[in-house]
Amino acid sequence: MIEFKNVYKTYPNGFTALKDINLQIEQGEFVAIIGLSGAGKSTILRCINRMHDVTKGTLTVDGVDVNSLKGAELRKFRRKVGMIFQSFNLVSRSTAIKNVLTADVPEMSFFKVLFGVFSKEQKMRALESLDKVGILDKAYTRCDQLSGGQQQRVALARTLNQNPKIILADEPVASLDPITARQVMQDFVRINKDYKISILLNIHHIDLALQYCNRVVGVRAGEIVFDGPASTITQEQIDYVYNGTKAPVLGNGE
Amino acid sequence: MEKEVNTLVKLTWFDKIFKPQVITLPNGHSTIRRRSRAPFIVALVLLAVILSLRMTGFDLGLIARKFNKLLDLMVKLFHPKWSFFNKVTRPLVDTIKMSILGTVIGCGLSLPIAVLSSTNIDKSRPIVSVLRFILALIRTLPTLVIALVCALIFGLGTFAGTLAIAIFTFGIVSKMLYESIETIDMGPFEAMEAMGASKFQAFWSACMPQILPVYLSHSLYCFEMNVRASAILGYVGAGGLGITINERIGWRDYEGLGMVLLTLFVVVVVIEFTSEYLRGKLS
Amino acid sequence: MAEKLEKLEQAVDKKLTAAEMYAMRPRKWWLYTLIVLIIVMLVSWSGSTIEFEGLTVQGRTVAQGVISGITHPDLKLMFGTGETDVPYLLLQTMAIAVLGTLFGAILAIPFAFLASTNILPKPIAYLFRVLILLIRTIPSLVWALMWIRVTGPGAACGVITQSVCSIGMISKMYITAIEDLDTRILESLDAMGCTPFQKIRYGVIPQLTASFISTTIYRFDINLKDATTLGIVGAGGIGASLVQCLNSRRWAMVGSFVWGLMILVLIIEFLSTRVRAKLARGE
Numbered sequence: 001m002i003e004f005k006n007v008y009k010t011y012p013n014g015f016t017a018l019k020d021i022n023l024q025i026e027q028g029e030f031v032a033i034i035g036l037s038g039a040g041k042s043t044i045l046r047c048i049n050r051m052h053d054v055t056k057g058t059l060t061v062d063g064v065d066v067n068s069l070k071g072a073e074l075r076k077f078r079r080k081v082g083m084i085f086q087s088f089n090l091v092s093r094s095t096a097i098k099n100v101l102t103a104d105v106p107e108m109s110f111f112k113v114l115f116g117v118f119s120k121e122q123k124m125r126a127l128e129s130l131d132k133v134g135i136l137d138k139a140y141t142r143c144d145q146l147s148g149g150q151q152q153r154v155a156l157a158r159t160l161n162q163n164p165k166i167i168l169a170d171e172p173v174a175s176l177d178p179i180t181a182r183q184v185m186q187d188f189v190r191i192n193k194d195y196k197i198s199i200l201l202n203i204h205h206i207d208l209a210l211q212y213c214n215r216v217v218g219v220r221a222g223e224i225v226f227d228g229p230a231s232t233i234t235q236e237q238i239d240y241v242y243n244g245t246k247a248p249v250l251g252n253g254e
Numbered sequence: 255m256e257k258e259v260n261t262l263v264k265l266t267w268f269d270k271i272f273k274p275q276v277i278t279l280p281n282g283h284s285t286i287r288r289r290s291r292a293p294f295i296v297a298l299v300l301l302a303v304i305l306s307l308r309m310t311g312f313d314l315g316l317i318a319r320k321f322n323k324l325l326d327l328m329v330k331l332f333h334p335k336w337s338f339f340n341k342v343t344r345p346l347v348d349t350i351k352m353s354i355l356g357t358v359i360g361c362g363l364s365l366p367i368a369v370l371s372s373t374n375i376d377k378s379r380p381i382v383s384v385l386r387f388i389l390a391l392i393r394t395l396p397t398l399v400i401a402l403v404c405a406l407i408f409g410l411g412t413f414a415g416t417l418a419i420a421i422f423t424f425g426i427v428s429k430m431l432y433e434s435i436e437t438i439d440m441g442p443f444e445a446m447e448a449m450g451a452s453k454f455q456a457f458w459s460a461c462m463p464q465i466l467p468v469y470l471s472h473s474l475y476c477f478e479m480n481v482r483a484s485a486i487l488g489y490v491g492a493g494g495l496g497i498t499i500n501e502r503i504g505w506r507d508y509e510g511l512g513m514v515l516l517t518l519f520v521v522v523v524v525i526e527f528t529s530e531y532l533r534g535k536l537s
Numbered sequence: 538m539a540e541k542l543e544k545l546e547q548a549v550d551k552k553l554t555a556a557e558m559y560a561m562r563p564r565k566w567w568l569y570t571l572i573v574l575i576i577v578m579l580v581s582w583s584g585s586t587i588e589f590e591g592l593t594v595q596g597r598t599v600a601q602g603v604i605s606g607i608t609h610p611d612l613k614l615m616f617g618t619g620e621t622d623v624p625y626l627l628l629q630t631m632a633i634a635v636l637g638t639l640f641g642a643i644l645a646i647p648f649a650f651l652a653s654t655n656i657l658p659k660p661i662a663y664l665f666r667v668l669i670l671l672i673r674t675i676p677s678l679v680w681a682l683m684w685i686r687v688t689g690p691g692a693a694c695g696v697i698t699q700s701v702c703s704i705g706m707i708s709k710m711y712i713t714a715i716e717d718l719d720t721r722i723l724e725s726l727d728a729m730g731c732t733p734f735q736k737i738r739y740g741v742i743p744q745l746t747a748s749f750i751s752t753t754i755y756r757f758d759i760n761l762k763d764a765t766t767l768g769i770v771g772a773g774g775i776g777a778s779l780v781q782c783l784n785s786r787r788w789a790m791v792g793s794f795v796w797g798l799m800i801l802v803l804i805i806e807f808l809s810t811r812v813r814a815k816l817a818r819g820e
Contacts, residue, residue, distance in 0.1 A: 049448055078450030089441030091463045097562075102442075102459045106451040113455055120559070127555035136553060140563050155445075162449050303639060306632035310692035310773065317697060320687045327683055351583035358580050394802035395795070396776070398678075398766040402783055403603060407596040412587045486676040490769070490780075496678075503682045511679075519674045 001026055002048060002166065002198070007057035009043055009222075017043040019222040021057070027165065030192045030199045032209035032230070035219035035241055041202040044219065045168040048200070049081040050074055061166070075106060082159030084201075086171035088151045092144040096135065096154045099143060100126040103161035129161040130154070133187055149180035156187060160195075167191070169201035173208065181205065185212045206238060268294070327508055334512035342498065342517045349494035350521070352415045352487070353480040359416070360423025361473040367424075368431035369465075374440055375457065386432075392425035397483055401492040415492035419484055423476050430472045431465075438464040467536045474529040481525055485518055599786075606788030607795060615793040621778065623797040630774035631801070633692055633767070634760040637699020641760075642753040645704045649711030656715065666712075673705030677763055681772045692773030699760050699767070707756050714748040751816045758809045765798055 002025040009018035017040045025031055033041045046052040047059055050066050059066045061081070069077050090099045104122050105113055112118075118126075130136045133153040135146075143151055152172060159167055169188070173181035189212050192199050203209045209216060210230045218226030218233075218241035226237050272289040306312075370376050371385040401418035408414050438461060446456035488496020495518060502511040615623045650656055652665035681698040688694045723740045731739070768776025775794060782790040 051444075051448060075450040075452060078448060081448075083445065083448035085441060085445060087441050089439075089445035091442045091460055092439070093467065094463050098463075099442075102446060102451075103449055105446065105455045105459045106449060108455075113458055116459075123562075124555055124559055127558050131555050136555060136558055139558055158445075159449075299639075302635050306635045309629055309632040310636060310696050312636060312693045312696045316693070317687060324683065324687045327686060348586070351586060354579050354583040355587060358576075390803060390806070391799055394762070394799040394806075396762060396766040396798075398769055399776075399779060399783075399795075402780060403599070406599045406783065409596070416587050482674065482676060486678045489678055499676075499679060503679075515675055515679065519671060522674045523670065 001060075001062060002200075003058075003060045004044075005058045005060075007047065007059055008055045009040075009047060009052065010055045017222050018047070021222075021224060023217065023224060023227070025198060025200065027198055028192070028196045029215055030189070030213050031201070031215045031217060032213035033200065033202050033217045033219060034204075034206060034209055034238075036243065037204075039219045040222040041219055042170055043222075045083075045170055045200060045202060048166070048168055049078050049083060051083075079106060079162055080165045082162055082164035082167040082197075084152070084155055084159055084167060084169040084172045086174045088148075088155045090143045090151055090154055090158075092151075093142065095140050095142055096130060096146070096157075097123065097126050097139045099154055100129055100158045100161050103158050126157075126161055129157040132160055132191070133157045147180070148176050149183060152176060152180075152184050153187065156184075156191070160191065164197060166198045166200070169199065171202050171204065174204055181208060188212065330508035331512040331515065333509055334516050335507075335509035336513065338510045338513040339517065342495075342514050345488070345493075345495045345498045346517055346521065348412055349484050349488075349496075350481065352412050352419060352492075352494055353477060353484045356416045356419025356484070357423050357473060357477045357480050359420040361427050361469075361476065363420075363424050364428040364431060365469060368428045368435060371428065371432040372435040374436050374438070375461065389425055389428050392421060393429065395421075397422045398487065398490055401487045402490040405491045410491040410493070412493035415484055415487040415494055418487060418492060419480050422483065423480060426479075427472050427476050430475075431469055434468045434472070435461075435465055471533045471536045474533055478522075478526050478529050481522055602786060602788040603791065606790070606792030608792070609789055610792035610796050611789040612793070614790055615797060623775070623793055626775040626778060626794075627797050627801050629692055630764045630768075630776075631761065631805075633695040633699060633764045633772075633774055634757055636696045637764070638703055638753060638757040638760045640696070640700035641703025641756065642707055642749070644700060645707035645711055646749075648704055648708040649715060652708065653712050653715040655718065655720075669705055669708050672701065673709070677702040677767065678770055681767050681770045685771060690771035690773075695764055695767045695772035695774055698772055699764065702763070703756050703760060706759070707752055710752040710755075711745075711749060714745055714752070718744055747816050751813045754809050754813055754816075758806055761805055762802060765802075 004021045004023040007018055007021040010016045021044065033044060035041050043052060047054050048061065050069060054067050064077065101118050101122060104118065127136060127139055130139050133156050135150055135153050138146060138150060143154060146154065173184050176184060185208055188199055191197055213230050216226065216228065216230045216233055217224060220241050220243065226233065226241055268291060269288055274286045274288045276284055276286050278284040367385060371382055371389065373382055376382055397418055400421050401414055404414035404417045442460035443456050446460045485495045488494045489500050495514060498514055499511065502514060618624065648665060648669060652662050652669060654662045677698060680702055681694060684697050685694050688697060718741065723736055726736045726740045764774045765776045768774040769780050771777060775798060779791065779794040782794060
């Protein structure tokens with residue numbers, strides 16, 4: 001369970017990205033965070049795994065106060081939280097399986113990391129992760145030869161390989177074409193159902209968010225302005241999240 | 255008007271002396287055209303050339319008059335003394351050995367230093383600046399001068415040459431490498447950190463696979479340069495072909511020199527082609 | 538290899554399990570082992586004959602001398618205005634590099650066009666490439682020793698040496714620029730009814746100037762460093778004095794020459810990098 005209690009986040013340059021965020025997400029939920037660029041969507045995700053520090057308030061994940069974690073404890077905590085990026089963040093010169101195997105690196109000894117030695121069990125587990133996202137046949141292909149959708153699946157496999165309880169996805173489909181984007185969203189739905197992993201994703205495409213996610217959180221200028229099941233959100237509420245500008249979906253309202 | 259011009263384009267000191275021209279169309283729209291710098295630059299270059307000509311006492315007439323001397327020499331060079339080949343092999347092998355060892359030592363040292371001089375990996379500004387300054391200083395020293403000092407300290411021979419090449423390689427490969435490291439994709443590093451990897455683990459698994467091919471490619475390129483550079487180090491007594499070259503010229507044995515240069519040419523070409531092929535494979 | 542690819546292709550058609558995929562993983566360890574083995578062999582082969590005999594008898598005094606020279610340079614020499622003082626010699630070195638680079642850049646233009654495969658048929662172009670390679674392989678010191686027979690010792694020898702040596706690298710880089718020419722512009726000029734001369738003037742030259750100038754400035758950078766060593770064989774510039782002082786162990790003078798050299802090269806490198814960055818951005 002993820003719990004934000006009166007969380008504020010101010011950047012060193014004085015910009016307040018989050019104001020008084022209160023949010024509770026149960027294990028196994030599939031949540032979409034929507035809002036304009038710069039509204040604070042990314043900051044919310046990055047606070048959860050402490051890629052950013054919280055300035056004020058408490059943020060607990062499974063009862064652990066995230067802000068109190070340091071060094072090795074923090075790294076251990078991050079093992080449970082997977083993260084997916086818009087630009088995939090793969091080592092594009094390496095093969096798919098090598099990228100997936102990097103998920104094991106944090107738990108390996110210095111010399112094994114130094115020489116890149118992985119056991120057969122680790123390799124089998126990596127291949128199984130690739131199989132879960134349906135690109136086992138590309139295991140030994142270099143990532144720069146894969147399409148965008150395939151690369152995002154390798155990134156997903158890498159995250160699955162660390163066996164997380166939560167997956168944070170920062171604009172996972174923003175650089176994909178519409179059809180591939182749907183396929184990747186379906187992958188997320190399947191993983192959410194099959195492995196009971198909580199998924200939080202930032203997304204620009206409202207139609208995708210409403211179609212695939214259970215719950216929608218609307219963020220506007222650092223504040224939560226909507227929180228509820230995807231099925232109940234109205235056109236007015238969407239408009240409000242987007243500062244009164246017309247959202248590009250759902251026709252002319254109800 | 256003046257104010258408008260200033261807001262439209264950033265003016266440099268040059269524009270302040272030679273004011274930009276404002277062109278206004280009949281309909282009142284206007285655009286500005288900066289004065290060309292070309293005449294200014296051409297004048298500067300011309301001045302430099304004239305001063306240089308006076309300073310060096312360069313005289314094309316003299317060269318034209320004595321050009322037949324060079325032709326004589328060239329003709330002899332192109333009739334290499336084949337029998338001399340036996341005497342070329344040993345210094346040639348020495349030269350190659352010096353280059354290999356010098357390259358390996360220099361490149362080995364350059365990897366950690368280059369990593370520490372890259373702003374995207376090393377966040378400590380003072381360390382980066384100090385390292386870069388030291389590298390820049392090393393690069394300003396001519397190889398031949400380094401070789402001469404080494405020869406004075408460690409005695410004439412291949413060791414001095416190897417050391418000089420190692421120092422030269424270290425300076426140049428470090429610079430090429432940190433420039434390349436700064437262009438690598440830091441996304442995977444971020445992803446590794448998000449997975450709970452320590453900074454070292456993230457660097458080693460996410461950055462090294464990107465750095466390594468570039469590193470090897472730069473090293474090979476430097477090896478190519480080193481073979482050529484080390485051929486002359488012998489001139490100051492640092493071992494290798496240079497000694498032979500110096501000796502042949504001293505004795506005015508241009509046929510022998512021709513043979514030395516021919517062998518060097520063949521070796522350099524073979525090494526360059528191999529290295530280019532390998533570097534092509536790496537990228 | 539083909540067999541392996543076929544297997545992989547079958548894998549795409551037929552759903553494989555992870556275990557099956559693991560069984561057909563590419564095995565490359567032997568390749569890595571081979572590379573490491575080759576490098577180890579090369580290094581031990583080169584290391585075997587590099588004679589290290591420790592410091593020479595005066596090695597320690599030389600090392601101390603160099604350090605004391607650098608920390609206590611001869612200030613009178615450093616800021617004097619006579620013809621044997623550092624500022625004059627540095628200027629002369631620069632003058633050699635300016636002329637050498639300029640002449641080299643001009644001489645390289647015909648070579649580059651003659652060696653470009655998109656302008657001349659391949660056999661002829663490759664012939665000129667071999668010639669360029671030949672010029673490039675002969676070390677600049679050797680060129681200087683040959684030209685000295687024509688011009689006699691002095692700065693003029695340095696100029697002519699650098700003019701010839703620069704042709705090699707400059708034309709190599711020009712060729713890349715020429716072969717990257719965008720020919721679609723020529724097509725559109727053709728469509729507008731331009732004559733061949735007009736096509737060259739407005740279609741070819743604008744595309745080449747920036748990269749030609751950038752190459753020339755880069756070469757100036759190199760030539761300046763090179764000019765400092767040419768003095769060693771008597772081709773003018775600061776090198777001759779530096780080596781004389783080194784050999785006669787006048788450390789304070791060595792120190793002032795080295796400082797002068799480092800500062801000059803650093804300044805020129807800084808300026809050249811900035812100008813080339815501006816050129817690349819198209820300013």
